[in-house]
Amino acid sequence: MRKIISLLLIAVMAVSSLGMAVYASSFADLEDSQWDWAREAIEAMTEQGVVAGYSATEFGPADGVTTLQAMLFMSRIIGFYEPENEEVLAKADELYGDFLAPYGLNNQSEIALLMYYDIFSEKELKTYLSSSEINKVLKRHEAAIFLTKTAGGEKDLQDNVLSFEDADTIPEPSKKYVAYVVDKGYMVGVSDTAFDANGDVNRAQMATMMNRVIDDLNITYVTGDIESVSSTSVSVTVNGIVKPYKIKEDAEIRFNGSENAASKIAKGDSVVLKLFNGSVRYVDVFGLEVDSVTEGYVTSKKGGNPNKVTVITADSANGTTYTLADNCKIYYNKKTVKFDELLIGDNVSISFANGEIAKIEIGQRTDKVTSVEYAGVVYEPEMGIITETSSGVQRTYLLDNKVTVRKNSKNAELKDLLIGDNLSLTLTNNKVTAITATSTKSSTSGTIEEIVISSTPTITVNNGKSSSSFALNNATEITVDGETGDIYDLRLGYMVDVSLESDTVTKITTKVVQSTNTLLGTVDVVNSTYGFMYVYATDATGAGTPERIQVFTKKNNGTKIIDNKNDSNSRELKKILSGETVLMTGVKQADGTFEASTIIILAD
CATH class of the missing domain: 2.40.50.320 (Copper binding periplasmic protein CusF)
Structure with a gap:
């Protein structure tokens, strides 16, 4: 386990239920040879801040360990002093502070962390924190329970046969725990044949046993932002690099402290992975509980308190101005960016919580767009061009005031673009400065199946094999029964010959079928x-x-x-x-x- 606090920090935080605790690299009362077996473990534990001496020279190895002291050791082993657990600790205090407050503990936050990880339930703590138990010296069979809980081993308990001759003296509820810690090597008998279940646990013994747990678990941390998560894996973005981690069945996944809210986890939420021996044991995700998500592109923004942004969406063609939450996160290329780095014209995915923007994900910016088709134009609040990919995904790009257009190798204007034209766009500062378009001419014949009369009219024609929709514009020539007409003269069922440029109708010729005179x-x-x-x-x-x-x-x-x-x-x-x-x-x-x-x- 990594060293989690400096010498100075240990000195500052030395107040604990153990008394005036002071760090020391060695203690005078450990120099006696009777403590040779425990000396190395004790010094390792004091270095890591799990336990501390009474002074620079006194550790008190023979003193008994109370129930409360043992629980504090447990909390520190699972990361109470780890900086990665800052959000976890805050959430633990929020969730369990009210329950623990009546006990008047100086170390309430450390016990809250044990509750957060389900190491102790409220029912168990009502017993352990009672006046009759909290300052009682821990028995060896109780230490077995605490060590098992620290290691997350309760799910692995089995009815193993104990070989100790005094096994009958071990309380029945504790036997599985004793079997577990003996099998893991956390505890050994007081002799080859005796366990001494009701013997007191002293500070030297507890430090040694806890050190074995630390060495066995090898706890490490990963912090970053969620890229994706499932019941079997989690991908985390760390410094812009996505790293995948497998999740075993016994791993616990929490969102804002709740184990039943994994479905609310969203890309970009902050995450802390706690790994035991390189395997993910706990996944703690923190983020706003998103109410809705929408997509669009930015047309204006205003910095201040609060920041605001105006976005065109499918439901808001004229744009809607939204307020950013104080803790709104903005992402581009899997990294957080500042509000100043959000650009006009950015395509964005916006997540809302409590009526404010909680998260903005900026779409990929580029200086060149190719292999897209012209799908239309928007005029408000800024002029933009709508493109569509071969898979049907549409995106709007804002136009520079001096945008140039070439079509079929000739100079052209925006009005010359037709639905379906193949486009290549050049962008500068997130705006289109040049458009290169090509079109192809074709024709089809069939029966009119649908006529849509709107600002962007279309007709659907069935050629006997399939149906296709085509756009009409002001230049479309319509001839009905030999006479010049318009879209209002077309009828469902008409047989038509259609001339096309890209996906736009340039000419329609119909022949009316007479059935009654x-x-x-x-x-x-x-x-x-x-x-x-x-x-x-x-x-x-x-x-x-x-x-x-x-x-x-x-x-x-x-x-x-x-x-x-x-x-x-x-x-x-x-x-x-x-x-x-x-x-x-x-x-x-x-x-x-x-x-x-x-x-x-x-x-x-």
């Missing part, structure tokens, strides 16, 4: 703003059950409306009344709508 029906509702009405109609004979059909008129007054009620004069669509009978000629579309070339309003 004449319909007879009664007007239900007229919408002259959008040029259609609903009619309950049958075929021209009036046979069959009327069907409610959406009837469109042609653009630019292309539909002739004749009013037989008024000497066959023409009438505007908006003046057709609900309940009037109409005879219509035209084309029934594949999607069930009807485009009328002539509408005759019949006399009653």
Whole structure:
């Protein structure tokens, strides 16, 4: 075990239940040959701060060890003075301070650490800390229990047969513990045939036995930040390097002191690994309990008290300003960075706790991006370009005010970029300064399955084998039945020939399929703003059950409306009344709508 405190520090912290404790490299009362067997262990234990002498020359090797003193030795062995355990000790005090307070212990924190690691339960401590037990000299069979607990050996207890002739004098609950410590070599009999279970334990004996435990456990520590954790392994980032460690079944994993909260552990949380002989025994993770996680990119930030950052996310296209918690951690390349090192345009993953940002993970920065496709542009709060990888992952990069664009080896502008264009981006200070785009031309034919009318319209076409979606823009040429049209003239089920540049439609040509020439029906509702009405109609004979059909008129007054009620004069669509009978000629579309070339309003 590493030396955990300096000579000066030992002198300062020497107050203990053992009296005025002082470190010394040797003690006068150990010079007698009767202590030859214990001298080396005692000096090793005093060097490591587990025990201390009464003065620079007196250790008191023959003095009995009390229950409380033995527990303090245990706490120091498992790391009470280790600097790596700072967060563990703070959490132990928080969790068990109230329980221990009534006992008025000067060394309360050391006992709290034993409770934290489940070495003693509340029920056990109510006995050991009672007025009748706390200052009682420890018996040898009790020392066996304490040593086993220190080594984490209670899970390995077995009903081994004890060879001591006085085995019957060992209390039944202690026999498994005695068998364990004898097997491990922590304790030996007072002779080859006797254990002396009820004999008192003195300071020399306890120091020697505890030293054997220390040597056997070889406790070491690893501190860093969580990269990943599972029931069988944990990866820890130490000084920017990720190191994996296997976790055995008997290892204990805690998050903020709780053994039932491992699912809350997140990447970047601080972690302390306590290893016994190189094998992870305890995993103590500390972090904020995250409420939610979101991803986006930074558009502005403001340092101060507190720090604030504005981020564009999928749920906040215009950006939302968030407050950073006082202890917010920011990571880049697996290392913590300062708030000043967070850059405008950084793609980030943000973890929230209690309404504030608890953690920010910055995505990988680069000065060159290749093999991505153009997926769109954003204008607020800063102009940026949206890219998409072959696996469908989108990312937004902010544009420099002087960004240059070349497409197909020619100078171009941002407006010349089409959805699906292959892009190479050059970045300076986290902003795109140059875009190189290439496009490919292709064509397809099929049936329209979906039409999306929005600020970024698309159509989905089935070519008989598969369905594909394509973007439309203001330059897309649309021809419907030989006439120039727009997206509103397209219908589901239309057969179309589509010309493409990258994934953007440059031209659509449709051929309307005619299924009925004449319909007879009664007007239900007229919408002259959008040029259609609903009619309950049958075929021209009036046979069959009327069907409610959406009837469109042609653009630019292309539909002739004749009013037989008024000497066959023409009438505007908006003046057709609900309940009037109409005879219509035209084309029934594949999607069930009807485009009328002539509408005759019949006399009653």
